Amino acid sequence: DAGVTQSPTHLIKTRGQQVTLRCSPKSGHDTVSWYQQALGQGPQFIFQYYEEEERQRGNFPDRFSGHQFPNYSSELNVNALLLGDSALYLCASSQGRGYYTGELFFGEGSRLTVL
Amino acid sequence: GQQVMQIPQYQHVQEGEDFTTYCNSSTTLSNIQWYKQRPGGHPVFLIQLVKSGEVKKQKRLTFQFGEAKKNSSLHITATQTTDVGTYFCADNTYSGAGSYQLTFGKGTKLSVIP
Numbered sequence: 001d002a003g004v005t006q007s008p009t010h011l012i013k014t015r016g017q018q019v020t021l022r023c024s025p026k027s028g029h030d031t032v033s034w035y036q037q038a039l040g041q042g043p044q045f046i047f048q049y050y051e052e053e054e055r056q057r058g059n060f061p062d063r064f065s066g067h068q069f070p071n072y073s074s075e076l077n078v079n080a081l082l083l084g085d086s087a088l089y090l091c092a093s094s095q096g097r098g099y100y101t102g103e104l105f106f107g108e109g110s111r112l113t114v115l
Numbered sequence: 116g117q118q119v120m121q122i123p124q125y126q127h128v129q130e131g132e133d134f135t136t137y138c139n140s141s142t143t144l145s146n147i148q149w150y151k152q153r154p155g156g157h158p159v160f161l162i163q164l165v166k167s168g169e170v171k172k173q174k175r176l177t178f179q180f181g182e183a184k185k186n187s188s189l190h191i192t193a194t195q196t197t198d199v200g201t202y203f204c205a206d207n208t209y210s211g212a213g214s215y216q217l218t219f220g221k222g223t224k225l226s227v228i229p
Contacts, residue, residue, distance in 0.1 A: 042219035
């Protein structure tokens with residue numbers, strides 16, 4: 001049983017560029033949440049997707065957008081990259097019917113470096 | 116989600132010593148989750164506490180939820196080098212429109228000296 005898979009694992013971008021990160025949830029899970037984890041910090045909630053809709057959003061600007069596909073996989077897009085966007089981006093899946101956040105299963109993350 | 120404060124930020128212990136990390140909130144928490152993140156790894160779920168005064172044990176780990184549901188603690192007895200990592204508490208609070216949001220603390224980084 002595959003867990004949460006994310007791609008790419010590492011990537012380097014320059015300021016102003018755009019990036020797309022991908023996530024496949026754990027089998028049987030229908031809810032995907034994205035988190036940003038800066039070095040030495042706890043994960044910060046970006047948004048959550050269920051039934052292909054954004055259900056919850058954290059305190060992140062509109063440059064951060066996402067999508068969920070019918071197979072429950074998800075993408076995180078970040079436009080107009082800033083140096084401060086450098087972080088580990090974590091995808092987490094759960095089976096919470098989109099509302100109750102139960103136990104989260106995290107992927108290994110995508111390490112984004114913005115130069 | 117609510118702001119949860121974790122203390123200490125760092126803890127260095129000799130192998131075999133005990134370790135405790137605390138999670139505090141100024142408001143009542145619905146329930147709280149604990150995660151462990153090994154160096155270079157991703158957070159892994161440890162436990163969820165729901166009831167006031169709840170105590171749960173997992174081998175050498177003991178988790179407590181305060182009576183007022185405003186604080187929680189994780190205690191590790193006789194630490195081992197495998198306990199190294201950052202321990203996060205996360206507030207799982209109803210945030211409106213039928214949804215819950217998980218808000219993580221900044222974590223306590225545990226180092227174990229062999």
